[in-house]
Amino acid sequence: MIAVLDEIDRNIVAMMQVDATLAYADLGERVGLSASTINDRLKRLRAKGVIRRVSAEIDPHALGLDLMVIVLVEVTGRAEELAFITAMQAVPAVMECHHVAGEFSYLLKVRVASTAAYEHFLDRHLKTLAGIRRTQSLIALSSAKDSRVLPSQAPAEMG
Incomplete structure (x- = not known):
């Protein structure tokens, strides 16, 4: 700790x-x-x-990565889950991969150039994996706040 x-x-x-x-x-x-x-x-x-x-910190638009997609993924089976994690860690377009509670198993933040590039990501990196029961894609139209800066004050001071 x-x-x-x-x-x-x-x-x-x-x-x-x-x-x-x-x-x-x-x-x-x-x-x-x-x-x-x-x-x-x-x-x-x-x-x-x-x-x-x-x-x-690089502006994704400067690199032509104009589309951000939040992807919810349901994975079945522990072996499939481990393969999924390994696969997502190897894909540069996957900016974040979080194990979550609720209906889905994982939440991904994906950055790609276009909807065609996102379709390619789905076809090549998700649909080919065993144990993927379903996905849900949320396309970000704009971002009112997109920060990697963590609050640094003591937890008692946060509100």
Whole structure:
């Protein structure tokens, strides 16, 4: 289990989520620490798995990935479920794969160029798998909010 973060770590994490290119000196100035102390804290946060990776957030439309589809998938059988998970992890168009409660087994977030590309995804990556009982596709027309930034305040402060 990951340790609970103190207020300074939470502030550092919040700023890193918004702009991971901030210089350590800038981060330190904002939280009242030296650049070397920021460096030490970031190393510790990485070592503990709090910061899993630092990457660039790319506009999907810039890559021609104009269609986002939420796919609900019902999978039957444990062996089929494990094969499904392995298959989805290997498909770049699958941005997220979540095991969910309810009528369906999994929720996928899929990014592709078009409805034709989505049909190809279904034909090649879902319909070919054993144990897929049914799917339901929800095409996003627009996104009022699409964020990967996690709330960083303490759980008691969230509302």
